[in-house]
Amino acid sequence: MTHTRSTPASQKANLPVPSGAHLDERSRRARExxxxxxxxxxxxxxxxTESGNRYLANVVAGTCTCPDHVFREARCKHLRRVAIEITEGRVPPPGHVAVPCSVCSESVFVPTGSDEPHLCPRHRFQRGDVARDRETGGLVLVVATSDRRADEVRVPSHDCTVAEYATNRDYPADDPVVSAVYPAVRVTDDGPEPGSLRVYTFPVSRLERPDV
Ligand SMILES: [Zn+2]
Ligand SMILES: [Zn+2]
Known part of the structure; x- marks a missing residue:
């Protein structure tokens, strides 16, 4: 999937000036x-700008099409404003676009033209992450991630897809899948016993990060 469209603009607004900050004139105007x-x-x-003028600021080259930069070679308020909005997460950094998380639609910044599934931090898992299974409330250990969809991957023991598996039916069929084990220790009459290391494959939105 290639994203060539421009991403939505940040809302036209002023940004709060951090209290106690001593800003020079251009930095203050960049926020206010x-x-x-x-x-x-x-x-x-x-x-x-507020008056409807539009300027193109290249934040990497440090150039802008406004008179302040063109005639005075100033690091103008537009360049400063773009840098502020990037560092505050209001617009994507250079070379990135804003796209919705494939699971929850929260906006996430990904490299332009990336073919990876677009996942927000809450739904982005890596091998070794601990996740919570929303069906059982139990913690699982992620052993593999994939960009294959829940309706493409089969559950061998049940002759159905991950999406069709009974406890997965409430989750989107086009979710990418994540494989995990339940490593929890079970306490039995004979004492503690390690949990099953059988690998289960889930639609990603069935799992959530306990810490995000
Ligand atoms: Zn400018
Ligand atoms: Zn998400």
Missing amino acids: EPMSVTSFGGDVYEVE
Whole structure:
């Protein structure tokens, strides 16, 4: 999947000036003047000012099409504003686009043109992560991730897909799958016993990170 569209602009707004900050004139105006910033997925951002003027700021090259930069070679308020919005997570960093998480639709920044499934931090798992199974409330250990969908991967023991498996039917069939084991120790009459190391495969939204 390639994302070539521009991502939505940040809301045209002023940004709060951190209390106690001593900002020079351009830095203060970069925050206090209502502006919106639009990312195009590369190094160039469009900044629309309160009066409706639009300038293109290349935050990597440090150039802007505004008179302040063109005639005075200043690090203008537009360049500063883009840098602020990137560091505050309001717009994607250079070379990234904002796309919805495939599971929960929360906006997530991914490299432009990335074919990976787009997952927010809550739904992005790596081998070795601990996750909570939302069906049982139990903790599982992630052993593998995949970009294959729950309706493509079969459960060998049940002759159905992961999406069709009874306890997975409430989760989206197009979720990428994650495989995990229940490592919890079970206490039996004979004392503690290690949990099963049988690998289960889940639609990713059935799992959540306990810490995010
Ligand atoms: Zn400028
Ligand atoms: Zn998500």
